[in-house]
Amino acid sequence: MNHRHLLPDEIDLLLDEEVGFGVGPLRAHIQDCEACRARLDEARVVVDALEDLPHFAPSYAFSNQVMAQVPVFVPWHAAAREWIQQWVPRSVAARAVMVALATTAASVVTLAILWIATDTDLLVAMSAGVGGRMRELVVQAGHAMIATLFGEQVFAAVRHAGTAGIALAIIVILGTLGGSLAGLRALAVASARKGD
Amino acid sequence: MPTATALDLLNLPDADVVALAQRGRDSAYRELIRRYERPVFSLIYRMVRDRELAEDLAQDTFVKVLNHIDRYRPEFKFSSWLFKIANNVAIDHLRRRQVDTISLDGSPHATTADAVQATSFEVADQQESALDELEARELGSAIENAIGRLRPEYRSCIMLRHVEGRSYEEIAATLDLPLGTVKTYIHRARHELRSALEHLRDGAPGPLGDDE
Numbered sequence: 001m002n003h004r005h006l007l008p009d010e011i012d013l014l015l016d017e018e019v020g021f022g023v024g025p026l027r028a029h030i031q032d033c034e035a036c037r038a039r040l041d042e043a044r045v046v047v048d049a050l051e052d053l054p055h056f057a058p059s060y061a062f063s064n065q066v067m068a069q070v071p072v073f074v075p076w077h078a079a080a081r082e083w084i085q086q087w088v089p090r091s092v093a094a095r096a097v098m099v100a101l102a103t104t105a106a107s108v109v110t111l112a113i114l115w116i117a118t119d120t121d122l123l124v125a126m127s128a129g130v131g132g133r134m135r136e137l138v139v140q141a142g143h144a145m146i147a148t149l150f151g152e153q154v155f156a157a158v159r160h161a162g163t164a165g166i167a168l169a170i171i172v173i174l175g176t177l178g179g180s181l182a183g184l185r186a187l188a189v190a191s192a193r194k195g196d
Numbered sequence: 197m198p199t200a201t202a203l204d205l206l207n208l209p210d211a212d213v214v215a216l217a218q219r220g221r222d223s224a225y226r227e228l229i230r231r232y233e234r235p236v237f238s239l240i241y242r243m244v245r246d247r248e249l250a251e252d253l254a255q256d257t258f259v260k261v262l263n264h265i266d267r268y269r270p271e272f273k274f275s276s277w278l279f280k281i282a283n284n285v286a287i288d289h290l291r292r293r294q295v296d297t298i299s300l301d302g303s304p305h306a307t308t309a310d311a312v313q314a315t316s317f318e319v320a321d322q323q324e325s326a327l328d329e330l331e332a333r334e335l336g337s338a339i340e341n342a343i344g345r346l347r348p349e350y351r352s353c354i355m356l357r358h359v360e361g362r363s364y365e366e367i368a369a370t371l372d373l374p375l376g377t378v379k380t381y382i383h384r385a386r387h388e389l390r391s392a393l394e395h396l397r398d399g400a401p402g403p404l405g406d407d408e
Contacts, residue, residue: 012383047358050354050389053336053339055235056241057236062229066229070263071263074220075218075220078220138335
């Protein structure tokens with residue numbers, strides 16, 4: 001039988017209420033050894049005093065002072081999502097109507113694209129002699145888009161300007177799309193700030 | 197879409213609140229401050245032993261963490277990251293300057309009795325008798341003094357272990373120390389605190405500089 005007193009590390013194991021294979025004999029020793037029990041009790045007084053220590057409170061303005069130094073950044077995609085979500089109706093019935101309308105609109109757009117593609121024989125052009133046919137098809141598709149958006153006169157002007165004109169038209173369209181996205185972002189960020 | 201109300205935030209785990217903060221929710225930032233302002237301030241206050249300084253350093257801690265909230269990784273505990281920054285801020289300050297102010301009374305800026313009580317070194321008054329309460333206060337003051345005399349590394353470890361209730365593994369991860377080193381520091385801190393409190397056990401007033 002081991003008659004030695006507990007080592008400091010073993011006292012720590014008991015203080016930390018460790019469980020495990022080696023702890024049983026330590027507990028048994030504590031039951032029998034008054035000196036080690038006294039050392040454990042002294043150590044426990046310190047630990048109890050530490051665990052009773054309170055948390056201190058900073059000043060009442062602490063939170064505001066921190067926030068004054070923290071610029072809250074809204075990622076554009078999070079702001080855009082929240083802006084869009086505020087237009088989504090809350091009731092189930094209204095959402096069902098919105099889904100139905102969106103499905104109808106998507107179907108119409110899909111049919112329109114298919115019609116243009118079929119009408120311009122895109123599939124045929126891809127399988128035989130793409131080069132010149134593609135150019136012709138792109139012009140036709142461009143005509144349909146530009147004429148729809150801006151009118152025949154604009155298309156005629158662009159066509160007259162040649163490749164440069166088409167390139168300029170594409171730039172204008174992309175710029176419009178980019179501007180729309182930027183505007184959407186700005187609206188979303190403004191809406192998020194207003195909400196907070 | 198329903199917005200995250202203050203009540204919703206109260207019930208969310210830290211990782212979810214951080215996710216909301218990463219999406220730009222002002223209320224989520226404030227909730228994180230509300231949850232941890234006391235523990236962080238307490239840790240730093242006991243490290244640097246000066247209330248105004250501790251408040252400045254605690255603010256620095258939160259500003260650093262919240263300004264880099266996008267770097268938080270959910271596989272780690274937010275509190276561990278926060279305490280790591282707090283500890284580093286306090287240790288860096290102690291290395292640059294010698295702080296020797298020990299303040300046991302309430303904040304000099306406190307203007308009401310409630311504010312004084314909230315900001316002073318006091319032990320919880322849940323004892324059954326006046327004598328017990330007196331002994332508890334004496335022990336509480338003595339242990340605060342004794343903590344102030346520990347090495348900063350020991351101080352961080354012992355407070356994270358027993359005031360914040362962290363496991364050895366969490367402390368090791370928070371302070372970037374080997375597990376064995378954390379156990380050694382805590383063991384030594386307990387020993388030094390026990391020595392510093394011996395005068396209470398013996399019933400005699402002990403000098404503050406009584407080391408074994």
